[in-house]
Amino acid sequence: DHTQIGNRYLAQPPDWYGRPHSFTETNALYEKTALELSVSAARQALRRAAILPDEIGMVVFVSTTGIATPSLDAKLIQRLELSNHTCRLPIWGLGCAGGVAGAARAAELARSRPGQAVLLVAVELCSLTFQHNDRSKANLIATSLFGDGAAAAVFNATGVGPEILGSYSTLFKDSEDVMGWDLVNTGLRVRFSRHIPTIIDRHLPDLRRQACAAWGIDLDALRHYVAHPGGAKVLAAYVASLGLSAADLKYAYEILGCYGNMSSASVLFVLERFLASQPPSDDYGLMLALGPGFSAEQLLFRW
Numbered sequence: 001d002h003t004q005i006g007n008r009y010l011a012q013p014p015d016w017y018g019r020p021h022s023f024t025e026t027n028a029l030y031e032k033t034a035l036e037l038s039v040s041a042a043r044q045a046l047r048r049a050a051i052l053p054d055e056i057g058m059v060v061f062v063s064t065t066g067i068a069t070p071s072l073d074a075k076l077i078q079r080l081e082l083s084n085h086t087c088r089l090p091i092w093g094l095g096c097a098g099g100v101a102g103a104a105r106a107a108e109l110a111r112s113r114p115g116q117a118v119l120l121v122a123v124e125l126c127s128l129t130f131q132h133n134d135r136s137k138a139n140l141i142a143t144s145l146f147g148d149g150a151a152a153a154v155f156n157a158t159g160v161g162p163e164i165l166g167s168y169s170t171l172f173k174d175s176e177d178v179m180g181w182d183l184v185n186t187g188l189r190v191r192f193s194r195h196i197p198t199i200i201d202r203h204l205p206d207l208r209r210q211a212c213a214a215w216g217i218d219l220d221a222l223r224h225y226v227a228h229p230g231g232a233k234v235l236a237a238y239v240a241s242l243g244l245s246a247a248d249l250k251y252a253y254e255i256l257g258c259y260g261n262m263s264s265a266s267v268l269f270v271l272e273r274f275l276a277s278q279p280p281s282d283d284y285g286l287m288l289a290l291g292p293g294f295s296a297e298q299l300l301f302r303w
Helices: 014-018 023-049 072-079 095-112 137-145 196-215 232-242 246-259 263-276
Strands: 056-062 087-091 117-125 148-155 163-171 179-184 187-192 222-227 284-291 295-302
Touching: 023 072, 023 117, 023 148, 023 187, 056 072, 056 095, 072 087, 072 117, 087 095, 095 117, 095 148, 095 163, 095 179, 095 263, 095 284, 095 295, 117 263, 137 187, 148 263, 163 196, 196 232, 196 284, 196 295, 222 232, 222 246, 222 263, 232 246, 246 263, 263 284
Parallel strands: 056 087, 056 117, 222 284
Antiparallel strands: 117 148, 163 295, 179 187, 284 295
């Protein structure tokens, strides 16, 4: 299989996808299922971090595959029994870049709020956006590539655990058509360009150099890479353009194979698997992802 995806998780049973559905129906399913997945992921993150609900001062909620107003973090806060004074930052529209961007914002907010923890949640139900009667290449690729999932992480300023040292965001000029949604009667129709690997090859090496210069570190100091697994061709473009080996992106390939592309949530799955491997202390790592805009998000971290 050229997608290199062996397994995916979907929000609905397989036969559901064989019938057309209205945007009203799919978005209602998004609101219900995304909330349940978010609650489960958040509770697991709080338990692992040994953080009590009353220690959370802010929630950063990332999602791009459905619409809800109020955003789902409002319901999430109540389900988790967080303080009704918890601050909320919903982030919509960053797509696959949302996990890295959300982690960057959560870290910045945690540093500005000593004594309070920040909960990051990323949830995507990509399968609910599949267009039943759309035979376009973009929709067929999306249907074979994307999956559903949720991830959560806790950020604080205690100095314990992996440390986020800096972020670097790039918006490419006049590139809105590279990736995004078209809103149609049946929902969110995917839009992305076949030229994404070429864009990576052309621009990502310079962007990595610019980021390292902004952070004041040598390029050679980057020992590890936590990349969003956007697809087999995207990962191959990372390897070729950045002078890496497939082994350098081992965990990205593993997550792609086990879950497909879960948009913003995927990179947090990769990060979890990477940290579980117990890498050497004090090494620098780079998190990176590309998303609608067209944009690139890079994050420097150390553990």
